[in-house]
Every structure is written in C-alpha cells, then in structure tokens.
Amino acid sequence: MTAVLHTERLTKRYGHRPALTDVDLDIPPGRVVGLVGPNGAGKSTLLGLAGGLITPTSGTITVLGNRPAANAAHLARVGFVAQNTPVYPGLSVRDHLRLGARLNRSWDQRLAERRIAQVGLDPGQKAGRLSGGQHAQLALTIAVAKRPELLILDEPVAALDPLARNQFLRNLMEFIGELEVTVVLSSHLISDLEQVCDHLVLLSASRVQLAGEVDALLAEHHRLRAARGDLDDLPAEVEVITAEHRAGESTVVVRRAGTAPIPGGAHRIESVGLEELILAYLTRAADASVAYQPTTRPMEAQR
Structure with a gap:
C-alpha cells in the first residue's frame, strides 16, 4: 500500500x-x-x-x-x-x-x-x-x-x-x-x-513524539494508580510516559512494548482517553526540553 x-x-x-x-x-x-x-x-x-x-x-x-x-x-x-x-x-x-x-x-x-x-x-x-x-x-x-x-x-x-x-x-x-x-x-x-x-x-519540540492508528495507540497505553513508591520498579517492557505523585498515591501513564502484559500488583490498571494520551506525551516533551536547556551564566560570572 x-x-x-x-x-x-x-x-x-x-x-x-x-x-x-x-x-x-x-x-x-x-x-x-x-x-x-x-x-x-x-x-x-x-x-x-x-x-x-x-x-x-x-x-x-x-x-x-x-x-x-x-x-x-x-x-x-x-x-x-x-x-x-x-x-x-x-x-x-x-x-x-x-x-x-x-x-x-x-x-x-x-x-x-x-x-x-x-x-x-x-x-x-x-x-x-x-x-x-x-x-x-x-x-x-x-x-x-x-x-x-x-x-x-x-x-x-x-x-x-x-x-x-x-x-x-x-x-x-x-x-x-x-x-x-x-x-x-x-x-x-x-x-x-x-x-x-x-x-x-x-x-x-520540532519532532514526532507519537504517531499511529488511534485505536492501536489507546490499546497500548494505560494509567496505573498505586501507593506512592509501588510503581518505582516497573519492568523494562513497560515504558513510563509521565508520572504524577500526590500525597500517598502515584499515577503513571505507561506504554507496553508490543503485546507485553501490564504486570499485576497492588495497583489499578485503567484505560486512557485521547486527550490524556496527548497531554502525557506533550508533558514529557516539555519536561525533556527544559531538562536539556543550556544554562546561561550572568554576565558578572562570565567576566
């Protein structure tokens, strides 16, 4: 095709x-x-x-x-x-x-x-x-x-x-x-x-962050909720897109590689909608841009 x-x-x-x-x-x-x-x-x-x-x-x-x-x-x-x-x-x-x-x-x-x-x-x-x-x-x-x-x-x-x-x-x-x-x-x-x-x-940030059929993308992504700290050691085949930590609870949006199952455990697995999926990738791209932004020293420090 x-x-x-x-x-x-x-x-x-x-x-x-x-x-x-x-x-x-x-x-x-x-x-x-x-x-x-x-x-x-x-x-x-x-x-x-x-x-x-x-x-x-x-x-x-x-x-x-x-x-x-x-x-x-x-x-x-x-x-x-x-x-x-x-x-x-x-x-x-x-x-x-x-x-x-x-x-x-x-x-x-x-x-x-x-x-x-x-x-x-x-x-x-x-x-x-x-x-x-x-x-x-x-x-x-x-x-x-x-x-x-x-x-x-x-x-x-x-x-x-x-x-x-x-x-x-x-x-x-x-x-x-x-x-x-x-x-x-x-x-x-x-x-x-x-x-x-x-x-x-x-x-x-001038790059493609995500592309594909909407239904397939939604099927690959999930939201995990658990007590804070319980999601720190997810397996390598589960990619963390974004993580949010509040008092006592962590929420992460993840993408599983291929058909790899989401691991069980003391957490809830939920589906994500298109808006949440898009915002998760935009947040990750924005955070990466800030992390790699070169710092400029004050003029006084350069002299």
Whole structure:
C-alpha cells in the first residue's frame, strides 16, 4: 500500500531555529489524520511542506507518490485550506465557484453548488461580507470540489464559535464519506479530533513524539494508580510516559512494548482517553526540553 504522505528524516530550519527535525512518517490512504501539538511545534511547517508551499532543508517528502506540487496535475490532486481560510473579499461566492471551475480540470460544479446551498451561502454575496464560519465553509467547498485525493486542513476552525465549528466538522465528515479522501487535519481542539480522526500524529519540540492508528495507540497505553513508591520498579517492557505523585498515591501513564502484559500488583490498571494520551506525551516533551536547556551564566560570572 503506497503511503499518501511519506517522509524520511524531513528537516526544516529557519535560520538556526529548527521547525522540524528528522521527521519520519507514513500516512496510509483513506485515513483522517489528526495533527496536534503546541504552538511552534512544526504543524504548519509540515503542512506547508506537504502542500509544496515551502521546501525542506534536508530529508525527503513525497505526497501521492511524487514530490509536493510537482506539476499542475499533481496540484489538482491535493486540496488545501489554510488557517485563515483565505478567500477573495471582492469576489462573490458564485465568482469563487467560477474561478475554481476554470482552474481545476476535475472540478465538480454540482457538488460545489449543492454544498453552498446546504450551508446557506448566498451565491451573490461578496466574500468580504461573510462571517468567519461562512469563510471556512466556502474555503472547504472550494477545496473539496476539486475532488482531491488528499485534503490538508491547517487549523481551519480555530477562530470559529462552537456552533460554526460543529457544522464545519459535520460537513467535513460528509465530504470524507462522499469523496473517499485522505484528510490531514491540524487542530488544538482535541475534542474535534476525537470526533473525526482515526490516525494521530503528535508533534512537539520540532519532532514526532507519537504517531499511529488511534485505536492501536489507546490499546497500548494505560494509567496505573498505586501507593506512592509501588510503581518505582516497573519492568523494562513497560515504558513510563509521565508520572504524577500526590500525597500517598502515584499515577503513571505507561506504554507496553508490543503485546507485553501490564504486570499485576497492588495497583489499578485503567484505560486512557485521547486527550490524556496527548497531554502525557506533550508533558514529557516539555519536561525533556527544559531538562536539556543550556544554562546561561550572568554576565558578572562570565567576566
């Protein structure tokens, strides 16, 4: 099975600052991928590389078996909605559909018109007078009316109110079912990812911290609770992701290697949810970053 998105040691730097470092990924076709991480983790950089908007410093990336934005035909196979859901303020909704039809050979006018009517957009309305939610719906419609094989969404609902965000996600799921498209969705909102995503890529400190099928990842991770000190000597095949110690009790999130069983003992074994799993890895990455931060001596001590 050919990966829709494949990277090997993909690295992007802006000056001396790393945005992505040695990223290895394989995204199979037909997945809805949640791309998550803190600000500055490299999410937009990864999506920009996938869309051919920027070029890597080193390493390789292929999209649909070719380099990103290899030619016009390749561009037509990828739909991209940027974070600010850009549209042309002076053009009407109808003008946007006409422009989409002119620029894309695979344009599906019936799909575009049906979706515009479904979300209640006035074809004669200037885009500059649309609300944020309407902007997002117009941008999504243009992207999917290309009938792409890969749909890239960079924080498309970040500025939307809960009702507009919910409608956007419902429409997205309808598109996914209708077009059988692979989707990469970047979002800070884990509740949104839980609704739509079956694959996860977690970035922090410019590196991939976790990647894989959501169900498999959840099955590999557990929460252990025990009296303080009782979890200090877990076997090597059980990896501790994070540990929290309170008065008399310790709570750890662990990952078991392969099919290794969680050892028995005087502790409780509990399942973890997607939000807890993501926060555990982000906490570990943040703690590691602080631990390895070089210290700077005061100027007086350097003299």
